[in-house]
Amino acid sequence: MIRSLGSVLFASLLTPAALASDPPVTPSAVVAQAPASAWRVIAADDLLVMTIGGGKRVVIQLAPAFGPRHVGNIRALAKAHWWDGTSINRVQDNYVVQWGDVTEKKPLPPGLSPTSPADYVRSIANVRLAVTPLPHADPYAPATGFVDGWPVAMDGDGAWLPHCYGFVGVGRNTSPDAGTGAELYTVIGQAPRQLDRNIAVVGRVIEGMAHLTSLPRGSGDLGFYTADEKTVPILSVRLASDMAEKMRPRYEVMDVGSASFAEYLRLRANRKDDFYDRPAGGVDLCNAPVPIRPISVKPAP
């Protein structure tokens, strides 16, 4: 069949012989050939495991360094099993899937941190790792790059996570409300980066995105499901660290300071291979997703 578009990130189309001998010419080949030292295990306390109707699993990686108060609340809500019995209530094409307590009456657990719009942007000095710059023009921020496994936009000392596809943000009412973390959404279309710095971004979906993106769109305003439509039940939301160890999903993310990531990023910006003739010479912050993969179980020696 017509192999009409370039290879997907995580499926290497190279033969084993090619893998062994030739320098990688596609981003996915770089990822497939990256050494073990280029990967960092994601902490179980940073993984939120959501099971929705049909037993489908969605896994979200939280970013506590970028949203400590919101992420703290999210962990508290997960520990309290607060989302069990809530639902996905909104699916708006080319925008978001949103979920939470549709009644808006379910009592929150005690002890949640207050939040404010000041939480939307963090001081980059607080993120002690070096930033790998993305040296291309961006219309939303003076500078962009990658740090600690995350894409970031920056303005002076301030840094924030962008509203990329699959990224998770915190629903709120009008400012100065900044949301508790109980109402969440993920981006399912072109990155709505006009929302950056206007709402808290706290993580990204790393597994099961298609379970959300293939949902029927809501017919109501803003894509909310109407009374005639079925919301999607959320059966449970748990931190991986609160699951039995054998049940936990395990993932690793590429070290954005590694040589592999540098080459991956360069190729995302400059595709030239048997499919691509003309390298773009640049790439946008949301079009070079940091590689993430499940940790495969190693056979016993």
Place this chain on the structure above:
Amino acid sequence: MIRSLGSVLFASLLTPAALASDPPVTPSAVVAQAPASAWRVIAADDLLVMTIGGGKRVVIQLAPAFGPRHVGNIRALAKAHWWDGTSINRVQDNYVVQWGDVTEKKPLPPGLSPTSPADYVRSIANVRLAVTPLPHADPYAPATGFVDGWPVAMDGDGAWLPHCYGFVGVGRNTSPDAGTGAELYTVIGQAPRQLDRNIAVVGRVIEGMAHLTSLPRGSGDLGFYTADEKTVPILSVRLASDMAEKMRPRYEVMDVGSASFAEYLRLRANRKDDFYDRPAGGVDLCNAPVPIRPISVKPAP
């Protein structure tokens, strides 16, 4: 419920009194209040009407000025009813939905124009209308803007349609094959603009996008449906001009040279209203979709 994210483009949330008296402060309000003179009817010969399994309708606006040979072929294929009985064969999350003849054996109608990679970029001198610039940085092209109702990226005299969400491209084999137009795809995630200038972009989906984006993702490589999965049947594809007049969908697109469009674009780049605190100060080419709406039937006087 938490109105957690800003208003959708085509749903005005202003009250009628507000519509009548206050200057619009949101992009959707600008669109709702735009005068009739700000709109241009889309020619019936530019509308491709695809009906898929379940009787769901998808409407695509073709861009003959940007891809005359590919669009000429697409019109010929539609007139020959060539796609009837073909199928949607690939749904890859955050990438594309692709359709055509999965057997690759169905004979093409005679008289199709040959195509080549030279068709991917057009001379801007051939597009006789003025370009409304988008004066913000773009990592994929030296200049961007809007002309004749379309977003365009430009490099010197060359112009091309970007791979925005909902835009339709022509599947091909490896270069120098440039595809006939028989195999098509649309973007269902973050704009893969590394494909710009590497493949022909010929139009955009203007109705029924959710019928495509909510499809199950294919389990095979690149999101192709496997032998165990059902492809989605295409029942018919017709040009609106070949349909009985009363059956034709009718649409209008905002004049990108109008004052309304200028204000819409300014607000897309600078949101400041009861939801947004911090205007971004910029917007990317694929995050300010040119407004398009069905033409409402006017009541008899």
